[in-house]
Amino acid sequence: MKLSSKNLLGIKDLSREDIQLILSTASQFKEVLQRPVKKVPSLRDVTIVNLFYENSTRTRFSFELAERRLSADVLNFAAGTSSAAKGETLLDTVNNILSMKVDMVVMRHSATGAPHFLAQHIPAAIVNAGDGINEHPTQALLDAYSMQEKTGRLEGLKVAIIGDIMHSRVALSNIYLLTKMGAEITIAGPPTLIPKYLQEAFNVNVTYNVKEALQWCDVANVLRIQLERQNQPLFSSLREYNLAYGIKRSLLDSIDKDIVIMHPGPINRGVELDSDVADGPYSIILNQVENGVAVRMAVLYLLSPQSANS
Amino acid sequence: MKSILTKNQIKLTVKRLAHQILENHLNLENTVLIGIQPRGIFLSDRIVDELKNLIPSDKILYGRLDITFYRDDIREELKLANATKIPFSTAGKNIVIIDDVLWTGRTIRSALDALIDFGRPQKVELCVLIDRRFSRELPIQADYVGRAIDTFPSQKVYVRWQENHGGDEVILE
Incomplete structure (x- = not known):
């Protein structure tokens, strides 16, 4: 063994x-x-x-x-x-x-x-x-463990991975893992932060509309905007990123189901994730840790x- | 292949072990039962079922212990860990450890180490279905024994249960 x-x-x-x-x-x-x-x-x-x-x-x-x-x-x-x-x-x-x-x-x-x-x-x-x-394999493993603990399964689970996919090792490890375990994946974020080959390479759905991804998924894994790895501007400002792609309470209220919110940390509060979501009842961020x-x-x-x- | 215990004998032996435990721990006052994963559980489940016929079931505190992470042969072979579930405090309690076969004593050594991590017990006793006496590698003896047998190290004792083999029997090969 x-x-x-x-x-x-x-x-x-x-x-x-x-x-x-x-x-x-x-x-x-x-x-x-x-x-x-x-x-x-x-x-x-x-x-x-x-x-x-x-x-x-x-x-x-x-x-x-x-x-x-x-x-x-x-x-x-x-x-x-x-x-x-x-x-x-x-x-x-x-x-x-x-x-x-x-x-x-x-x-x-x-x-x-x-x-x-x-x-x-x-x-x-x-x-x-x-x-x-x-x-970042151990992050993907603990994410999968937390998803399984919370929802009881990985097979057939609908997971949205949202944010800076391009610079995220968490995203790649999550995609490998969830695919192997039979989960369904939708990638969401701004076009400049989602690599072009992703859809064909991994058989995942890609959308630039965060609300659409949230409406579809059981679990949303929200990723950090990795400013330290971006050596050229890939979106206009943090505030605009928040308005278009940030996860807010009002956005969660506007979809008609309860979803689990995850984030690998450290959180840019008010950018990819608002505080009332990060600290809210659907968040399992501290369980992940x-x-x-x-x-x-x-x-x-x-x-x-x-x-x-x- | 030699039969050590038949289905009926196992039934009687389990009854006797349950009574002997009760004899020493009236109403299981301040006493808890811990089955050792994975195979000791089949015996401890039976003993607990028997005890439920004798005393109110709310007097019975029963847990399961996996000793994989405490084994002394981890560097030789990794074993699959099973679930530990001890949903009560064992500090200050009398513990009766229950396992199917006592052979070298190494599993029980690991169990003693593991149990200390749940709090300091008042006393620890051991109950086994089969005692392969004269085969011990550590100074460990059982307090309640179903059947003591003499075996060569090359022989194997199989304890089979309805739950995992479709029938209760103990055989020596």
Whole structure:
């Protein structure tokens, strides 16, 4: 009983069975997190380094908590305060860390494919915590877990992914995952933020009308406008984006059904999501964060090193 | 292949184990029952059904424990985890752990570690259907035993239930 891959580089590489195994294991870890002692000894002989070449609050804390609650030893690396600032290469940094007997690497990097590059050169298991505009697999897994927990299914579930699709690794990982699990997907947002090939490549619906997407879906996963990745203007102003594509209370009131609202965080309040929606009764944003720890525990547990004779 | 317990014998043994537990824990006062996932559950379900004939069912606190994350052989093989459901506090309680076969004692070692994480119990006891005595790798013994048997390490004990094999029997191979 293990995953078909020794690393978690992207949802693209996972089978449907892998995804089901991760989600079912996560639900057992979620129970662990309700206990008086929220900790199990499973990874007490494992050392994990969190290599963050890009800023993060939620993901880094979530991984670190997951690691500690599995009893792993944890090293934290932030590019800004390390020898990377002196010009050390990624591979040199990682090989130096691994020579101190580190078993697993959790990595976030602004370059697409950085963990895939690393996987070709090091023996340790790698978990991608976000690479450029490519994938953010554990976010998609926790999103799927939260959708399943809230609605009871993934198969046949109608999910709208709304916002900055072009620059979002969350969007790509979600599309891979939901497609594999038999959910239906509609992508919505401004034409400048939706890649052209998407519809043909993934068999998803695309609309530029957010209300239409909301009316259709059971779950709306609203994504952050990634201004830090946009090096040219792709819409006129944040205020206009909010007026045309932002999710507001009045918009939700105007459709004739209840839908679940999700957001991977950090939220640009008043841009892609208004506060009364983010904090409203249909939002499961904080449940997503809670589930993130259990899902990451499942991933780390399932990828933890096995002795050579097995 | 040798039969250890037949369907009727299992029925009688389950009745006896339920009575013995009640004998030591009158009305299950301050006592809870914990079945070990996955296969101990079949026995603990039967014992709980039997106890419901003997005392009011609201006196029975019954939970299920999965010990996968506490195993000492995780680095050799990952096992599929099952659901743990203990919807009450075990702190200060007498716990009766229920499992189908006691062999090396390693599962029970893991269960003891896991149970401590739910709060410090007053006392922990062990109830098993089959005790493969003289095969222990840890200093663990059962308080309530259905049938004690002598086996070689190469032999296998199969405890089969109506729920998973279409009939109740215990056999040695």
